[in-house]
Amino acid sequence: MPIEPENSFLYKFSRRKFIQYSTALTGGITVLPILSQQATANASVSEQQLFWYQKPLRITHTVLRETDARNYDARVVVDYMKKVGANTLCINAGGIVDFFQNPLPAANINTFMGKRDILKEITTACKEVGIKVIARIDFRGVEEHVYKKFPDWFKKDMDQNPVLLTYTKPQLYEACFSGNYRNDYANEFISYVLKNYAVDGIWHNAPGFGGVCYCPQCQASYKAAAGKAIPIINSATEEEIDQYMAWKVQAGDQYMDRIKKTVKSFGEDKAYTAEVFSMYGVGQRIDSGIDLNNARKYFDILVSVAFLTENTEFIHYEDLNYGSTIIKFLKSMVPEREAVVMYGGNGTSHRLVIDPPVDLNIWLWEILSAGGRFWNCYFTNVPSVTHDRRNAYNESEAYTFVKTHEKLLEQHVPVANIGIYYSQPTRLSYRKKMEEGDHFGTEIRGVETVLMENHIPHDFILSDQLSKERLQKYKLVILPNVRCISEKEITLLKDYVRNGGNLLATYATSLYDENGNERQEYGLAEVFGVQYAGKKVNTRKDNYQFILDKKHSLVEADSPHTELLFNAGFTALSKPNKEAKIICTWVPTIQNQPPDKAWVQAFSTEYPTIVEHTYGKGKVLYFANQPDLLSYEPGHPDPRNLLVRSIRLLAGDAISIETTAPSTVHIGLTTSRLNAGQYILSLINTTSGPRRPIRELIPVHDIQVKLKVEGKSVDSHQVLRSQGECRITSKGQELTIQLSKLQDFCAIHIQMKT
Missing domain, CATH: 3.20.20.80 (Glycosidases)
Structure with missing residues (x-):
């Protein structure tokens, strides 16, 4: 009924x-x-x-x-x-x-x-x-002779004509979820x-199956669930x-x-x-x-x-x-x-x-x-x-x-106490065109690029699996333009920071609810230490950020040599709370041409681009601009440096790997779910010429890796694969690996005493 x-x-x-x-x-x-x-x-x-x-x-x-x-x-x-x-x-x-x-x-x-x-x-x-x-x-569709035997088994349009898959050859008669096929x-x-x-x-x-099916079975099922007919999609x-x-x-x-x-x-x-x-x-x-x-x-x-x-x-x-x-x-x-x-x-x-x-x-x-x-x-x-x-x-x-x-x-899983937040509502919100024109995932890719290049272990936190217990695993949670966040998520993230967790967030994070509706204020404004000024500005061209706090660790390596840092993408204008530390501020657009007019009255403005804020026992860095996106596109060194310094500042000694390996050597660390204290450290060489696909892999020599993992002390270790000499020494929880040559892949098994 x-x-x-x-x-x-x-x-x-x-x-x-x-x-x-x-x-x-x-x-x-x-x-x-x-x-x-x-x-x-x-x-x-x-x-x-x-x-x-x-x-x-x-x-x-x-x-x-x-x-x-x-x-x-x-x-x-x-x-x-x-x-x-x-x-x-x-x-x-x-x-x-x-x-x-x-x-x-x-x-x-x-x-x-x-x-x-x-x-x-x-x-x-x-x-x-x-x-x-x-x-x-594969039951996506059938050839014509099968369809003619059972025409009622397949997808229909509004006029009860069969629907054909146009990307196949021959075109197949498509099947829906409700039909007999x-x-x-x-x-x-x-x-x-x-x-x-x-x-x-x-x-x-x-x-x-794609699109909408109007076959009798789908219509009956939809009527029973919704109490009305399947909508006419072109006018729905x-x-x-x-x-x-x-x-x-x-x-x-x-x-x-x-x-x-x-x-x-x-x-x-x-x-x-x-x-x-x-x-x-x-x-x-x-x-x-x-x-x-x-x-x-x-x-x-x-x-x-x-x-x-x-x-x-x-x-x-x-x-x-x-x-x-x-x-x-x-x-x-x-x-x-x-x-x-x-x-x-x-x-x-x-x-x-x-x-x-x-x-x-x-x-x-x-x-x-x-x-x-x-x-x-x-x-x-x-x-x-x-x-x-x-x-x-x-x-x-x-x-x-x-x-x-x-x-x-x-049963090995990645080892990580730094988590990149993956928001399903944010992902779905990108179906709607926005002024920024960004593609979902670019910010995540930018964060991952920086983490991979700097050999920092990490994994993902899926928004629909967020819990107090899950968050307790992480020293640092990264929110790369996580626009859509529910009140429940906000509460959990606030509690996480209040109790000592650290947060790194960018651009429009928490500025929309889980349905994609824009808020008047950041949902996490209290945590960020800023208030939204109600405007996002296009800073893609001829834009910069001014170094205000020259002694801050995020910029102290740059400030002796420059007053300005790269800015592009979009920037959300916001006002800082009195207790927030302003590191950099937005600079109004400085037109490129004519060069005689390439100036403004003052670099510094009231709108910060980078803010540090303490919330409870936790520390937060909020970027009002898009260093994550810019680390991937176009990959300028300023946003990449700012991100890695931020991660190191917030993660502290939670980063378990130190290495002399270049950024083209990627490092993986996994642990067994079956056997406590068992780890595998992997090194992958991607060093090559400047173009893809890769023509030639260039070996890397004399790599040192210092690794610290959970356990009382190292019980044993075994080199599973290596092209060069691999010398391993240990002291307590720490291992030092000296690798004379890495051609493509090296793996080391480690057993800790627990």
Whole structure:
């Protein structure tokens, strides 16, 4: 029976409420409990039996083309996997095209396969040598002949015409969350595969659908939930769109829940997973309804797509540290699950040719340094027999390293007491165009760049996992333009600082509520020591900041040589409280031309750009401008220096690593959740020429690292991988490592007495 509108959960949504609630909804309206990282990390796991998917994964993924079935040789596949040290294969089962003799009614059996059963051949061959198999399924759409058999199973537009996927060739008839194809048929399909084949898990490719579906099932479901018809999107209000998206999120959650229950009905040792797209992706107002949050609710393995380049016309190479960044992010969500990066295929834009090999090797070591694992996604048959075989076996060193040291690497998570705040409401607010025109994540990337270059361990704090207990883990919390913050978050952050935690915040942090509505005052004004003056100014060109407190540690290295520091981006004008220490102030625009007129009456103004403030027992540095963004774009040394000095001032002795290594050497530190006092220190060399992709890796010599970790004293240490001589000495909690040469990757295992 339809729910009356005044009693409907969706009816209670106010304008923009979707931003607040969409990340918390699950199947139905029940919110599933999510353990904080701190609570989960402290859980006793030493005695519990780990499933195979909770141990170090070394996955090879071959998304077969139809034509690959003609000469497919399972023995060659298995031989390749054994040689590279892989322990899991992800292989096509079907959906769009079936690679087995599918007896189900909507089957689309690969015609190039003949009477063979490719899925049977490969699962049998893998089973014989102990390799796990994940079956790839894809129910996003079907070819025309399948659609004509079951036209009522698929997505419809307002006129009840089928909706085609325009980015596929041939164009597929798209399926929605409510139709029979993604539900009854998909679950029957998965059950058949798990019952009849030696399959250990399901990879759910493309689980979401885009846009709006008006099929009878969706209309009935929406009517029951909202008490009204699905809105006509082209003329819908923002509130109506938000209500529709809230329902779509619920529908997506219910859909994923049904699939997972089907998989788990064959045993808890059967894994269910799908990809998580970029942590920096913002998406559209109407998106798939499946987002980052689904990973922790439904997936046994946290997998993020992170290719060196994207599937775009104009190729851009990702930052070399992005692989480790996404692992830190995933581990911050659910530390006990394996966090895996799916890589390969040159971002799918040129999937038939080589990935730049030096960049790719660095990519793998970066992933490993944060406790991550690998999902090698070659797209054509088997790397050793495909058209371009130059990337074949390039994963061997990294995979073999993990295989050799599997027990030591189990259940490792990054070590950090500095946390970068990741705000889901802020991320979603970037769907709305703003004057600044910034891209979400640029500020986070800027902060991470500074931390990585200065070898400072860190991880992420997800806003919807914020708690008093979680915050207690950190000496310093960094808020990189976290615009949207709820009253609950404000209270928790205030208490954190009042009780001795330190805070670094930039620009418009807390100037908006969780729904994206601008406040008249910073939500954290009392903590920052400033009051918002009601205006943001464009300081992108010909702008500076004046050094007012020349003896302050943030600027004392610069002040003997300059009165002005670089400023760009946008600056929020604010007035300081009397107890705040003003370090730098905003300088009005000094026009560049004509040079004769490039002056102002006075540099200093009443509006600070950098303020230090004490709040309770904690210390706060607030930047009214955007040093985080400017550290990434354009990367001027002034904002980078100001950020690292701020971090060192606020973190103090909580920074556990000191090193002579250059900024091009990245350092990772992880600890075991299984064995107390066990650590792995990793060094990754990215030193090269000035251009990407990297042509040549240049070795670094004579590196010293001083490390301090928790424990009474060092019990033992073991060099797991090194190209040069590695000498280690210890005293109490401190280790000193002298490394004569670093070619690409060095790893050291440390066991502390506890």
